[in-house]
Amino acid sequence: MVKFLSEEWLEQCKRYMHEKLDPEKDLKNVTTSLLGVVEHIPPENSTMNFYLNIDNGKLTDFTVSSGDSYEKEAEFVIMGSYGTFRGILKGETNMTIALLKNRLKLQGNKIKALRLMKPLDGVIASLREVTDEFEE
Amino acid sequence: MLVGNSKFEEAITIAKKGSHCGMCRFDFLDTGLCPSGTKYGYLAYWPQGRMQIFKNVMSGKVKPTEKLIEITDSCSLCGICDKQCNFATQLRPEKVAKALKEYVESLNDSDFQNIPEDENLKGLRDIVGPQWATNDPIIVSSYISSIISPDAGLNFYIVMPKDTEELSKVIKYANIHNLPFLPRSGGTLLSMAAPTVLSKAFGLEQGIVIDLLRMKKLEIDTETLTATVGAGITAFDLQKEAHKHKLRANVAEAGAHICGNIASTGILSTWGNKYGWAADNFIDLESVDDEGNISRHSDLEIKNPYSTEYGFTNISLTPPLIVTQATVRLNPVFDDEEAVFVPFENIKDALHLSFTVAKRGIGFSNVILSRKYLAEFISPTPKIAEDFEFILEKYMKLNYVVDIICNKDEKKIIENMVEYTIDKSTLTALILGCPKLATLKNSEFMKILSEEKDPLKALFAGPMKKHFEQALDATPENISKIYDKDLQEFFKKVYSKPKMTDIVWLHEHRIFPSRLMRQRMFLPMGGVIWTAYENNLLEWINMFETVGEKHQLIHALGFISPFDQGRFAVLEYDFYYDHNDANAKKCVDKAILESQENSLMIDGILSALNFYFKGLYRKEHILFPIAKAISKEDQELFRELLNNIIGDE
Structure with a gap:
């Protein structure tokens, strides 16, 4: 178990997703890319982002970087506070509700994004499995 | 020792029947207002809050704190609440206030818990002043059912900023400290949803409840026929003041707060055909966004504030902005009406x-x-x-x-x-x-x-x-x-x-x-329909009837009101239920899910869930083009979306 957004976290997530997630069964063979922008990270109130690319249900790219500018273009961008992402990863907050409560802001086709919620549940479950440390 | 006391049992029954209609927080019968609520502000000091607190302490949801002594001492048993509440609900809240006093008098020093000030509370008090921020569980518990879900804990702060600037600072503080927040005005919409599955969707699970009641600005401009109102002003407050000048505002029910109403459903009334809906009703707004930025609709630099997402996935569960002040249109009242x-x-x-x-x-x-x-x-x-x-x-x-x-x-x-x-x-x-x-x-x-x-x-x-x-x-x-x-x-x-x-x-x-809302709850369903689709309107009413019957609820059409020169009509169909009955609640939950989904299967309809929190926008952006019945594929998606919001049964 590792700290959210750390290098170790990234590596363990990749490994977990490769080993445990079935491209067809868990990820429904989706092809998409997602940029998550995490704002208000304590203690410095900083911003970080993570990018993941899934091709036909297989994770092909997963990176983390700091700052609020990002090089990679994604089909979807979701922005939210550290507290919101923490709630999702702790299983306290439902991602769809966070979106509808405006706690996560989405750029991209909303209908398509909502259709992806189910397959993305598998990814969230993976992140949840390897993450147990957060900034408080 | 108080159990078995008939006065006490009666008070518990009264408290349970309370439905948070909020009629005790404005002076609609010329009785004056509850002196305690007026002085202290927090819901806990108003009759509706006392009823909720009594229910909470009796059920063991919350343990007494020393604030409870202040809350009971501040009530002079003047009887204003009995008059107001009796008119609306036939309840006697003063009996609850008396029972609460008796209960407090029966406590020993060791019965009180002490909740220290934590760092967040200190930070919030630095912004609004020591009196206007609290984490006291008794005060927090008074907000249960009208913004805090009955199933949530009591891990909240209640903050009452006096103006837009303070609110902005509270939000910035909340973001830096990763605390979720939600504004509260009258709380009626949330209280109607509170006992149902919708409470998770609309309520706050932890964090900061921002009670806007202190924002009491109310100014009438008889030259421009406008009124400027703060977020603490109710529909009745505004109408009473406007009436003194032979003017009239377009308002929702008496207890609705104007700013909160604008940000939620928009001001939707029977006067809509003449006076409009949504953005038709205001000239300017002052608001704070979720990053704490203050803006006015009249600012030239802001992005278009009047357009909104269209289609069945446009559901919002919170207001896009917290409206702290609105300048609304007033209309002349004629002698021959x-x-x-x-x-x-x-x-x-x-x-x-x-x-x-x-x-x-x-x-x-x-x-x-x-x-x-x-x-x-x-x-x-x-x-x-x-x-x-x-x-x-x-x-x-x-x-x-x-x-x-x-x-x-x-x-x-x-x-x-x-x-x-x-x-x-x-x-x-x-x-x-x-x-x-x-x-x-x-x-x-x-x-x-x-x-x-x-x-x-x-x-x-x-x-x-x-x-x-x-x-x-x-x-x-x-x-x-x-x-x-x-x-x-x-x-x-x-x-x-x-x-x-x-x-x-x-x-x-x-x-x-x-x-x-007297002694039981109702959940208003419905939405807006194009009047050109009259047969669909009849089909829509039949659908609600069928769903109501199926789930054994008391159900009835409420009203149909045309607006925009008769192009559209808003329809309300209500499911009534006992908010203390777990079985009735389950029936309402099923009726909500089913009727929402069925509404989207009919041409020309925008269902209630699709126009909640759209009141800031132009009605033309909300309603045009004509909504068509969704496809089977989209129906599946909507069902999933609803289940996500409302929870799989």
């Missing part, structure tokens, strides 16, 4: 009249009221409402009333369009004489009436009219007799005031709708 009530047996005839009048631009307020609404609004007790409705249906065959407020000339036009109307003297007789009417339930008079070919005509335009009015024995003294003995003199005076039988005043000030 009158009400025209046209009774109907069937809905098609009622729709035809209402929509024709709306399309011709006649009248200020235009609504079809169901017999259920008519009975609930007018009747001072639930039992009288039940008997009244029975009489309307079985004997009079009065199922709908087209209810129009218009000027003298327009009244003549409407009267020429119909065979008969219910005139002013009969309406006055119905309001003051409804207790007597209820006693006529099995009378010979009613049996004779029901045998008439057209009972409505015989009653309202025929020879029976005079006898009917006389039989109702309609006087303030007689209606006051249905109240508890100690309140009879007060209610005699209330009903002696001309405004209590002035239909125009009642439509403007909207003090009756709270009676829909």
